[in-house]
Each structure stands twice: as C-alpha cells, then as structure tokens.
Amino acid sequence: LDAVDASLRRLQTDYIDLYQLHGFDPDTPMDETLRALEDVVRSGKVRYVGCSNWLSYQLARAIGRSEAMGIVRMDSVQPRYNLLFREIERELLPLCDGDGVGVIPYNPIAGGLLSGKHNRDEGPEEGSRFTLGSAGPRYQDRYWHEGMFETVEQLRPLAAGAGMSLVQMSVAWVLANPTIT
Structure with missing residues (x-):
C-alpha cells in the first residue's frame, strides 16, 4: 500500500x-x-x-x-510476446481469452532485434537495449542467438512483400492476435 x-x-x-x-x-x-x-x-x-x-x-x-x-x-x-517468443500462446492467451483478462504484451520487437538493424557478427551496438544497464545481458540471453538472427533474416522478405518494415510487420503481427488488447 x-x-x-x-x-x-x-x-x-x-x-x-x-x-x-x-x-x-x-x-x-x-x-x-x-x-x-x-x-x-x-x-x-x-x-x-x-x-x-x-x-x-x-x-x-x-x-x-x-x-x-x-x-x-x-x-x-x-507478458513478453513477439515473433521470436511465442510461449504464451500455449496456455496464457487461452486462459486470458476464456477469463476476460486483458493482455498488454511487452517486447513486441524483441528488444530491437526485430528492427533488423543488428548484425550478429559485430555484436550489440553500444547504447542499444542489448547493452544498457543490468537489463542488457538479460536481453542478450533472450535474443542474441544464431537461431534468432536466422529467423529475422527469414522475416525480412515477408515484411518487404507486405510493403512494411520489419518493425511494422512485427508489431502488426502481435496486434493481429485477437486476444491482445
């Protein structure tokens, strides 16, 4: 209180x-x-x-x-929710949908990885979410992995084909889920 x-x-x-x-x-x-x-x-x-x-x-x-x-x-x-982290789809989203609980996701662009501006070979850019304070290492643990970068590369042509930036597509994808409020 x-x-x-x-x-x-x-x-x-x-x-x-x-x-x-x-x-x-x-x-x-x-x-x-x-x-x-x-x-x-x-x-x-x-x-x-x-x-x-x-x-x-x-x-x-x-x-x-x-x-x-x-x-x-x-x-x-x-909850955390984005194209790279979808665990909440199994249990949490159905629970919220059934019980009328609003869902306000965070990390829709995966700490910036879904911006497409990061280069896996150069490491995190200073001043990015991946280097800031005590959260920087946590974001690196979550997203700075080869498989995540491979997925980002696979998403680029999908975004371009839809006439959107990778960020626009990532946010639109999150918002397209009817359980997201």
Whole structure:
C-alpha cells in the first residue's frame, strides 16, 4: 500500500488507472496480495489491477482465489510476446481469452532485434537495449542467438512483400492476435 501512495505522490494524481504487480512474489501469500489489491481499488487509489511476468498457473490461481473471496481480480497481464517468443500462446492467451483478462504484451520487437538493424557478427551496438544497464545481458540471453538472427533474416522478405518494415510487420503481427488488447 505504501508503494501505491508513493506512486500517487510522484505522479501527482489522485488515482492510478492500472496498477500492475511486476513479478510474482512467492514469499507473500497470494490471498494477502489479492486483499491488498482489493484495498487499493476500494479506496479509489487504483481503478484496475494487473500483473506482469506471471505464469499461467499463477494467474489462474489468482483468478480462482479472487472469485472465491469475492474480491477484485486481475484485469490484465503483461507478458513478453513477439515473433521470436511465442510461449504464451500455449496456455496464457487461452486462459486470458476464456477469463476476460486483458493482455498488454511487452517486447513486441524483441528488444530491437526485430528492427533488423543488428548484425550478429559485430555484436550489440553500444547504447542499444542489448547493452544498457543490468537489463542488457538479460536481453542478450533472450535474443542474441544464431537461431534468432536466422529467423529475422527469414522475416525480412515477408515484411518487404507486405510493403512494411520489419518493425511494422512485427508489431502488426502481435496486434493481429485477437486476444491482445
């Protein structure tokens, strides 16, 4: 609750439209987390709640617990999703579609790899997402692999054939999924 109050002060506003839990907290009982979210929604400080980087079973459990307790439930989820990372199609997207949970994906251009501007032989360009701060190595681990570059090369002619840049096609592909909100 203190984090919400601090955010309201920093944002200089009376309420937050969407408050998302960035990652699943295995050290806090789920019911405690859900009750805290209920409190901030009832107080009017937050309108909607969501989560980011939760696994399907974690979101399903949260929805079930919220419904059992008769309290606010997750309105949205923010997963990683792009042409190079499609794992959420197996379980998370069907869950969200069936339970009416909004999906706000991040990394639609794979940290910039789907821009097509990176050269696998030269390494990540300084100042790119692949070199910035503590996230740089994480992005390299996710995307800076031979197979990813091969896929990007296979996508180039598809984008050109559609009269789009690789970035335009990548974002359009994500948005074309009817479960993406």
